[in-house]
Amino acid sequence: MTHGGESRLRAWARDRLGWDDLARMAAKKRVPVHRYTIFYYLGGMALFLFLVQTATGILLLLYYRPSAAEAFESVQYVMAEVPFGWLIRSIHSWGANLFVGVVFAHMISVLFLRAYRAPREMTWVTGVVLCFLALGFGFSGYLLPWNTLAFFATKVGTDVPAQIPGVGHLLSRILRGGSDVSGATLSRFYGIHVAILPAVTTLLLGAHLLLVQRHGMSVPRSVEGRNRRTIPFVPDFLMRDMVGWLAAVGLLAALAAFFPWELGVKADPFAPAPAGIRPEWYFLWMFQGLKYLPSRIAGIPGETLGVLFFGVLAVALVAVPWLDRRGRRGVAVAAVLVLALAAVLTVLALLPVSASRS
């Protein structure tokens, strides 16, 4: 099978796909080794979990039926009857949470290591938007099993944009596909979850990865300039990545086997909202924050101010590379404060109702 010391397949790929160029590029890419190198693995982990979500999501599509009449039953069928359906759905649900968690960790590490510095501003911007898209995936996917908890959490969640002055109600109607959460919302969220978000994410992810290739790995200032050791990305760093990916697969499998993702009770739009409805953990801090706001602050509805605050925060997050130039210490202090606030609000939201009331 060799032809002048080279496999035929390789020769075929070299001639048609430019394999040699790719191999040269991969061989050239090197990863700096220093005390913060561990944080470099978070990006690869996020990418791996995204691929897991894509693969399990495609498998779920084979059985899922996006209508208020059939969605719950189709997921129930996946969990009870489809061979290994329980595994795929549980990995998809647990994986979504792990994915968002890793994306957060990746972004926070980049923020504190200041890896967004010039010329990597656009890598940061695409990354932040990808993080928002991950949250969008979580929000839209949460409703798809059409269970009571998801139904009412989506009702609360789609009420939030309605607080935006001027366009809020229109935005909320567009999201819901009507004045209230209904089968129309489910169809819409399904479209967003399986078509719109994946398409936009793929494009942005491509841009993000290209930019990472273009600029290479950022080295924190504190370890910059020393006589740095580097290792080749292929195969050394990739093999290390794979150790983490295998661990993630093991964790997901264990979670799926011991704690299969609950399905709950089918949503009944005419039933009263059950006690204890709350969104996924990554939205909890905003949910809890809005609850604590007084009904009016200086004549403006408290929730409107809250939503505007979150909007300002999102814009500020995108603008971090430019804000950093004006006041580096300010960005770090603000980031610590916001993270601490989010952590406290999340803990308060997770406390039992009686405890949080007292």
Add this chain to the structure above:
Amino acid sequence: MRSAPGIVLLLLAVAAPDAGAEAPATKPPPAVNACIDCHVALDDPRISPPAKLFADDVHAKAGFTCVFCHGGDARQEDQEKAHDPAKGFLGKPRPQQIPELCGKCHSDPALMKQYDPSERVDQLSEYRSSGHGKALAKGDTTVAECASCHGAHGIQPIKDSRSPVSPTKIAQTCNRCHGDAKLMTAHGLPSDVYEKWSRSVHYAARVGKGDLSAPTCNSCHGNHGAAPPQVDSVANVCGTCHVTFADQFKLSPHWEPFKELGLPGCVACHENHEIVKPSEAFLAAGDESKCSSCHEEGSAGARAAAAMHADLVGLDGEIRNATRLVDRAEEAGMEISRARFDLVAATNALTRARSEVHLFRASAVHDAVAEGRTVAQKAASGGEARLKERDFRRRGLFVSLGLIVLSMAALIVWIRDRDRSMRESGE
């Protein structure tokens, strides 16, 4: 069941101010009511409190004044003129007078329609048919008349929780007399009925769960026509709610003999006031047995009871076993909706089988139990299958984790070797 929203509700509507208590009235009088002005100001504890209470009375709110019941002239400030017997002044009505006094308005359909088109007007005739009414007619003034239950001057509609005959208070109101041992002994009646009722399933539903459809005193005895159900009407009384049981009992081989022996239908097994939750033990031999009080051991009746008992206990056990399996599978996070559905069907079959007991035919109970057993076994095998599936998943996980850990170890070994060779080559 409605109780009289005041036999005294419009105690007074029938007399114009000048006509006294005997004359009929169709409309409320002028608002002048000198009676209240004087009576409120008096210190006499017999006179002042009723006048004060009347301000909040349903009749006062409808525009009626004191003279509609008590007669006299409400426009006179002078006591003698106001209490003029020529103007029908009655003073405090005697107990025997009260039902007729209230009935003057409350038995007048034309008048009552002006205030509530759906209001009943048969309270007086009902009362006359009651144990209370008959005793009062014989001159026994210790029995209840309208004011005994509804009050005299602060009368509220029965839907108002302040009314002593509101749905949540009626039992305590009856118990004011029926719990009085001295009074009840004088009438040859038991005084522990409230106590017994408070141990019943009906009390638990009504008071414990707030289910106002569960019976209280007047649900079975009537309110204005209150009387104990007779032996041959007990099944009809219970059957107003327990329709299926009553129908089945009438079709059962017990129906005719019970009538001949004068046994009080449902009460023979279930008691009257202290109706506790029935159990399979009613059918078995033992302290709780109901059947053995009539059917001797070894008789056909006792054998039928034992067969029904065995069937019901067997199905109950199978449902418990299936529930335990399904619960365990659910705790392990397994999808068990189909098994739960089967469990509900099995429980429904058990309920039906228990109901079939009132036919007193072992074959009827057996058929219902057989149906329940089939679904209970289906639920149990569903639960077992889910538990096996759980074990399969865990075994699969351990195998997969083993492979994953091996792969990770191989990668780590490879990385270390590679690092070592790179260091040695000075790369």
